[in-house]
Amino acid sequence: MVMNTFIQYIKTDQFCQLGFNAGQPFLTPKHWFQFADDAVITTGEEYETQILLNAFTMWCNWAKMTLRVDKCKSFGIIKRNSLSKQYFPKIYVNHGLITAVKGNESFCYLGRFYNFPMDNVEHKQFLLSETSSILEKIDRLPLHSKFKLELYMKYLLPKISWHLTIADIDRTWIKQTLDTMCHNKFRTWLEIPPNGTLDILLLGKSKFGFDIIDVSTKFTECQVILRNKLKDSSCLDTQNLFYASSSNCNVQYDGFSTAKQVAKEIRKDKIFNIESKLTSQSLIIKSIWRDAFQGTAKDWHSAVDKLPKNIYNFVTRYLNNTLPTLTNMVLWKKAQNNLCHFCLNVQTLQHIASSCKTSLDEGRYTWRHNSVLKHLATYISSVRRDFHVYADISGFDNPSVITGCNDRPDLVISDNNQNIYVIELTIGFETNMAKKLFKEKGTIQGSL
Numbered sequence: 001m002v003m004n005t006f007i008q009y010i011k012t013d014q015f016c017q018l019g020f021n022a023g024q025p026f027l028t029p030k031h032w033f034q035f036a037d038d039a040v041i042t043t044g045e046e047y048e049t050q051i052l053l054n055a056f057t058m059w060c061n062w063a064k065m066t067l068r069v070d071k072c073k074s075f076g077i078i079k080r081n082s083l084s085k086q087y088f089p090k091i092y093v094n095h096g097l098i099t100a101v102k103g104n105e106s107f108c109y110l111g112r113f114y115n116f117p118m119d120n121v122e123h124k125q126f127l128l129s130e131t132s133s134i135l136e137k138i139d140r141l142p143l144h145s146k147f148k149l150e151l152y153m154k155y156l157l158p159k160i161s162w163h164l165t166i167a168d169i170d171r172t173w174i175k176q177t178l179d180t181m182c183h184n185k186f187r188t189w190l191e192i193p194p195n196g197t198l199d200i201l202l203l204g205k206s207k208f209g210f211d212i213i214d215v216s217t218k219f220t221e222c223q224v225i226l227r228n229k230l231k232d233s234s235c236l237d238t239q240n241l242f243y244a245s246s247s248n249c250n251v252q253y254d255g256f257s258t259a260k261q262v263a264k265e266i267r268k269d270k271i272f273n274i275e276s277k278l279t280s281q282s283l284i285i286k287s288i289w290r291d292a293f294q295g296t297a298k299d300w301h302s303a304v305d306k307l308p309k310n311i312y313n314f315v316t317r318y319l320n321n322t323l324p325t326l327t328n329m330v331l332w333k334k335a336q337n338n339l340c341h342f343c344l345n346v347q348t349l350q351h352i353a354s355s356c357k358t359s360l361d362e363g364r365y366t367w368r369h370n371s372v373l374k375h376l377a378t379y380i381s382s383v384r385r386d387f388h389v390y391a392d393i394s395g396f397d398n399p400s401v402i403t404g405c406n407d408r409p410d411l412v413i414s415d416n417n418q419n420i421y422v423i424e425l426t427i428g429f430e431t432n433m434a435k436k437l438f439k440e441k442g443t444i445q446g447s448l
């Protein structure tokens with residue numbers, strides 16, 4: 001309140017030459033910036049600062065307010081031989097000299113650090129140490145990898161977002177340092193090898209991704225929010241600040257209308273990268289995009305979220321095809337040859353999941369198929385007591401009762417209204433989904 005009284009005092013016409021009032025003719029633009037009890041005076045000449053400060057000192061003495069000279073800083077830049085150089089102004093408060101910021105030092109105003117090169121070195125140091133220490137803390141917690149990712153999103157990113165907002169750091173620096181640091185931890189938590197892509201992790205949930213955003217994406221979002229706040233401000237001076245700074249790197253942030261649009265655009269690039277640049281690592285995810293119903297993504301995520309850590313990590317690596325198949329092991333120089341130990345054919349992910357002749361002959365695929373079938377049949381019987389479930393496994397009536405022994409389907413369900421539903425279960429490799437579906441449709445039509 002006392003500060004406000006002072007501001008009202010120096011805003012009057014009587015003191016317009018002091019520079020607080022923007023309407024005065026000599027000292028434009030504003031020379032006095034005030035936020036609560038923090039004030040900054042900026043002037044073109046050193047003596048102008050002293051005039052403003054003298055008025056302030058006199059007022060403080062009258063109001064019996066103490067001005068702590070040890071808490072004040074002065075910072076000066078002068079042009080000599082067409083070169084800007086830092087110099088050390090001599091400004092006094094009650095005959096006490098205000099300490100000038102030295103050549104290699106910064107001063108802090110409202111959380112933002114300023115130094116002569118304007119290189120944001122303190123903000124960079126803070127971001128590096130804070131990100132690293134929080135990541136290490138999360139790393140040490142005995143948690144499921146999905147919770148570690150959640151802590152990254154909901155604890156780490158908000159913790160550093162203030163510095164990402166106020167400091168205009170180069171985005172490339174953030175990508176090369178902070179993104180890399182976080183990516184290394186994501187790999188450790190999800191057991192993804194160094195050459196495995198993290199693009200799938202960074203996709204939205206509708207694309208079967210994990211909805212994670214990079215620090216560099218968060219930084220762009222923060223900058224867009226800041227630029228929008230300046231643009232939409234009710235204060236004319238703040239609006240002018242927006243238009244005066246709509247150049248250089250701010251052009252890229254002003255191109256986004258909302259912060260939400262940032263992640264959307266960046267994810268579009270990830271999708272393009274997966275579709276056009278990745279081959280073996282994009283095999284599964286592209287098939288899922290092509291063949292899965294859009295509405296199933298939500299159910300898929302709720303199922304994946306319930307998985308124990310080891311299977312959760314397995315699914316992530318399955319999605320980007322970075323499981324240690326012998327083909328991958330040879331690529332990573334961890335194995336001599338890529339031949340399946342059972343059948344001596346090339347061991348790819350597809351080979352293990354559905355194409356190994358020995359695994360087929362030994363009944364491994366049948367066991368997996370019947371396990372899923374049993375789960376389905378048991379679940380349907382438990383939720384719909386009015387259904388009669390026929391399944392081609394022990395414990396259930398056999399579908400052959402209805403369809404005959406040839407080409408009997410996996411699951412037949414009849415209801416009280418004499419409707420019959422035929423379900424054929426297929427657990428093939430993702431790239432064969434559409435082909436299998438077509439084949440099974442033919443089988444069902446044949447059996448009916």
Ligand SMILES: [Zn+2]
Pocket residue numbers: 340341342343344345351355356357358359
């Ligand atoms: Zn094999």
